Amino acid sequence: MGAEVAIQGGLQKSKGKSLFAWVQLHGELIAAVISGILIFSAWLLDVKEFATASVIVYLLSFLIGGFAKAKEGIEDTIQHRQLNVEMLMIFAAIGSAIIGYWAEGAVLIFIFALSGALETYTMNKSRKEIASLMEIQPEEAWLVREGEEERVHVSELVPGDLILVKPGERITADGKIVKGSSTIDEAAITGESIPVSKGKQEEVFAGTVNLNGSITVTLTKPIHETLFQKIIDLVQSAQSEKSPSQLFIERFEGRYVKIVLTVVFIMLFLPHFIFGWSWNETFYRAMILLVVASPCALVASIMPATLSAISNGARRGILVKGGNHLEQLSEVRAIAFDKTGTLTTGKPEVTEVAVSEDYSAAEILSTVAAIERHSNHPLAKAIVKYAAQQGHEQRRDLENMEIEDVAGWGIIAKLDDQEWKIGKQEFVHKDQAKQFKDGKAEMWASQGKTVVFVQKDEKVVGMLALKDLVRKETKAAVERLKKLGLYTVMLTGDHQKTARASTAESGVQDYIAGCLPENKVAHIKHLKETYGTVAMVGDGINDAPALATANIGISVGEGTDVALETADLVLMKNDLSRISEAVVLSKRMNRIIKQNIIFSISVIILLILTNFFQVLDLPFGVIGHEGSTILVILNSLRLLK
Numbered sequence: 001m002g003a004e005v006a007i008q009g010g011l012q013k014s015k016g017k018s019l020f021a022w023v024q025l026h027g028e029l030i031a032a033v034i035s036g037i038l039i040f041s042a043w044l045l046d047v048k049e050f051a052t053a054s055v056i057v058y059l060l061s062f063l064i065g066g067f068a069k070a071k072e073g074i075e076d077t078i079q080h081r082q083l084n085v086e087m088l089m090i091f092a093a094i095g096s097a098i099i100g101y102w103a104e105g106a107v108l109i110f111i112f113a114l115s116g117a118l119e120t121y122t123m124n125k126s127r128k129e130i131a132s133l134m135e136i137q138p139e140e141a142w143l144v145r146e147g148e149e150e151r152v153h154v155s156e157l158v159p160g161d162l163i164l165v166k167p168g169e170r171i172t173a174d175g176k177i178v179k180g181s182s183t184i185d186e187a188a189i190t191g192e193s194i195p196v197s198k199g200k201q202e203e204v205f206a207g208t209v210n211l212n213g214s215i216t217v218t219l220t221k222p223i224h225e226t227l228f229q230k231i232i233d234l235v236q237s238a239q240s241e242k243s244p245s246q247l248f249i250e251r252f253e254g255r256y257v258k259i260v261l262t263v264v265f266i267m268l269f270l271p272h273f274i275f276g277w278s279w280n281e282t283f284y285r286a287m288i289l290l291v292v293a294s295p296c297a298l299v300a301s302i303m304p305a306t307l308s309a310i311s312n313g314a315r316r317g318i319l320v321k322g323g324n325h326l327e328q329l330s331e332v333r334a335i336a337f338d339k340t341g342t343l344t345t346g347k348p349e350v351t352e353v354a355v356s357e358d359y360s361a362a363e364i365l366s367t368v369a370a371i372e373r374h375s376n377h378p379l380a381k382a383i384v385k386y387a388a389q390q391g392h393e394q395r396r397d398l399e400n401m402e403i404e405d406v407a408g409w410g411i412i413a414k415l416d417d418q419e420w421k422i423g424k425q426e427f428v429h430k431d432q433a434k435q436f437k438d439g440k441a442e443m444w445a446s447q448g449k450t451v452v453f454v455q456k457d458e459k460v461v462g463m464l465a466l467k468d469l470v471r472k473e474t475k476a477a478v479e480r481l482k483k484l485g486l487y488t489v490m491l492t493g494d495h496q497k498t499a500r501a502s503t504a505e506s507g508v509q510d511y512i513a514g515c516l517p518e519n520k521v522a523h524i525k526h527l528k529e530t531y532g533t534v535a536m537v538g539d540g541i542n543d544a545p546a547l548a549t550a551n552i553g554i555s556v557g558e559g560t561d562v563a564l565e566t567a568d569l570v571l572m573k574n575d576l577s578r579i580s581e582a583v584v585l586s587k588r589m590n591r592i593i594k595q596n597i598i599f600s601i602s603v604i605i606l607l608i609l610t611n612f613f614q615v616l617d618l619p620f621g622v623i624g625h626e627g628s629t630i631l632v633i634l635n636s637l638r639l640l641k
Contacts, residue, residue: 035065110628297600448501
């Protein structure tokens with residue numbers, strides 16, 4: 001019985017917390033709704049000729065609906081020593097009440113509160129991705145100590161700890177698999193919906209889901225430095241950073257408010273003496289001017305749109321480090337690509353094999369693969385991998401061979417009194433290499449392939465062609481960028497032939513070969529002089545100088561921390577098609593911002609003119625002004641889709 005009471009008490013407490021959190025989140029909207037109900041009640045009392053009660057209820061609607069915005073306006077004015085839009089609304093509402101327009105003043109407060117609630121909703125909506133990410137961060141993990149499993153809080157974990165991740169559980173921190181293999185859902189990190197298979201010594205990231213096998217992971221980073229946490233910090237930072245347009249509007253707002261108050265003060269007296277308006281009409285028109293000239297819609301034109309666009313991008317694995325970068329992206333006229341790891345996979349693969357008629361491909365490949373196992377060179381790893389894929393496993397005992405790695409040239413192996421050389425053309429018998437298989441090596445080289453020769457004693461017996469293959473999606477992604485009017489160029493350290501072949505395969509318009517990191521910087525500067533705004537796309541660390549030099553640095557690092565730290569825009573997977581999506585999103589955002597600004601300024605001018613010609617009444621001024629603010633925010637919300 002006591003347990004049941006405790007459980008019920010716990011549930012009630014949980015519900016109470018949940019309700020309190022909901023009220024906190026929607027406080028502005030609740031206040032606006034209550035204010036609206038009070039306005040309707042006050043209007044009914046006024047109709048029934050309960051004048052005093054009506055005024056009291058109107059006053060309550062003023063206090064409840066306007067409290068949040070009044071507090072915000074007063075605090076901001078004190079902090080920055082500068083009047084703002086909120087203060088204009090307070091003055092307008094008080095002015096309306098002074099001349100007996102209680103209903104109009106209350107409606108002004110109500111719609112102002114409603115537009116404020118809508119703007120808060122936009123910001124909360126834009127931060128939804130952060131909230132959802134933080135919710136999936138595991139709080140506990142299975143810590144393995146001396147073969148025993150213990151459930152601990154993540155704050156207790158340190159690099160080097162071993163954790164057990166069971167099927168269906170989220171991985172707690174970044175690390176490497178030391179035991180087991182599984183399929184991992186990395187959608188929270190890369191945005192890629194297709195799970196990836198991972199085994200021993202492969203990296204796994206916090207927040208990703210272990211789908212089937214049980215794995216043991218050794219942690220490589222503290223909890224607060226995981227890639228998952230860096231993504232959260234990055235998006236939060238981006239949402240707080242203001243674009244140049246937003247900063248301009250905020251600077252403009254302070255001066256504009258002073259101008260409006262000055263003009264309103266003049267209008268309190270001047271029309272009475274110049275146009276013969278009554279004092280009541282003069283004051284009434286001044287109050288309408290105070291309402292309609294307030295730049296609420298103008299101020300709300302940019303920030304909701306920027307936040308919505310950043311959110312939209314984050315949801316699709318496009319992380320932007322601030323509204324200023326997203327705003328500038330639409331101005332890019334040229335885009336430079338690093339080749340290796342960006343346009344290509346970054347991993348060479350064997351594409352062709354040719355052997356002497358005296359030997360079989362299986363015999364040569366099995367021996368070469370056995371020798372290359374002793375090298376860490378990327379080409380050696382590619383050859384070993386290819387041999388395994390072809391089923392040409394080691395067929396003889398090669399444990400007693402002597403290996404000499406000749407840096408920059410190749411590898412020498414002595415086996416059964418025979419000498420094997422594997423490497424460049426100049427490393428083996430050069431004349432034989434040139435003539436081998438009727439000079440096929442020259443043709444492979446012209447296709448951008450790297451040729452590795454195999455020599456047994458004094459005779460060339462085989463050769464392999466390897467190539468860093470262009471990614472499957474590269475050509476389509478580059479075509480989209482060209483359709484958007486962008487000039488595309490590849491910057492690579494490769495020689496002319498390889499660069500020319502990669503350019504043809506990728507669809508990039510031009511290339512510059514033989515580029516060292518410092519050369520890339522010089523070329524980026526030249527592109528900026530020619531095209532103005534330039535973007536650079538690279539895979540992080542060796543491209544960092546060029547990424548920093550470009551107007552917009554774009555990193556395609558499949559979720560690596562280097563990618564997060566070096567660029568202005570990060571693609572969480574190596575999908576170049578996201579670049580054109582980001583450019584389109586930037587253009588759409590800027591277009592919506594322009595729509596908002598033109599619309600809000602037009603409404604203000606129209607309302608001011610109609611008020612000056614005594615056509616506009618206060619209720620319509622309130623509806624026109626605050627309605628335009630709501631429409632501007634709703635227009636910005638379209639960027640969430």
